[in-house]
Amino acid sequence: MSITAEAVPDPLRKxxxxxxxxxxxxxxxAMIYVFVGGPMLALVAAVPLAWGWGVGWHDLALLAGFYTLAVLGITVGFHRHFTHKSFKAKPWLRVLLAITGSLAVQGNVFNWVADHRRHHAFSDKEGDPHSPWAFGTSPAAVAKGFLHAHMGWFFDRNETNHSRFIPDLLADRALRGVARTFGLWVAVSLLLPAVIGGLVTWSWQxxxxxxxxxxxxxxxxSNHVTWSINSICHMVGRRPFRSRDRSRNFWPLAVLSMGESWHNLHHAxxxxxxxxVLPGQIDVSARVIWLFERAGWASDVRWPTPGRLAKLASR
Structure with a gap:
């Protein structure tokens, strides 16, 4: 059964x-197509290039270093701090998290947070920007839903209403500055690896x-790992906690997603x-927040408690 306006009141009505x-x-x-399509073509070309000419240690170090920095900017910054207020951060750390999240080139902090808060408000219902169940449960509908949730939704020209979903962020002068200079952080994200690579090897190559x-x-x-949380983690995996949607845990992505693929507890x-939160579940982002707390840079961290987890556990 597909999600229809008859089944759920349509939140998109004017x-x-x-x-x-x-x-x-x-x-x-147009820039969406450039910054989604360009990296995808590079990923396709990466295998034959590595096979034919090899890849240097400095290239892999740059890939891993910038991946870790940008993805943690998304998971710790855009997601757990700005979207869900899982902890409070020092003003300078808030700005740094907004900048590092921008390095992932998944939209500025305002657009990213507005979309994600909207996702939680209507998760797997009408109004969710990227539910894989939006078209029904037949094999064709599920395939269409997966593609939509994974990346198709990214090409919708409509933007989420900022005044409704992020009034708190709009009031933050420093964040407005980071959002306005998003183009600068995109340039830094792409050109800084080139500058470092050139300096390390002292060559244009x-x-x-x-x-x-x-x-x-x-x-x-990083794009496909993030998008997989929207698609795979609402379709495949275990559900040890009760949530109002179809969110699931998908362990193979735990390390690459910095803990985001433990998605069922997050929606619960x-x-x-x-x-x-369960034994053996690696959550790099939570460890980073713990380090921030120990350093005195983060406070009021909303850590899980045994009583809370017991109430959320599936019966």
């Missing part, structure tokens, strides 16, 4: 506070391979700072 805001400009929409591996290939990998208790 009203005094609609879910949808404006639309991206044509230039902004090193700059080119640094741009390719540390910039384009890294973006493609969205403000919890740790998603991997």
């Amino acid at each position: 009203g005094p506070n609609p879910v949808l805001g404006g639309q991206r400009t044509r230039f902004q929409h 090193g700059a080119l391979t640094g741009f390719f591996w540390g910039g384009l290939v890294r973006l493609a990998v 208790d969205p403000t919890c700072a740790r998603h991997g």
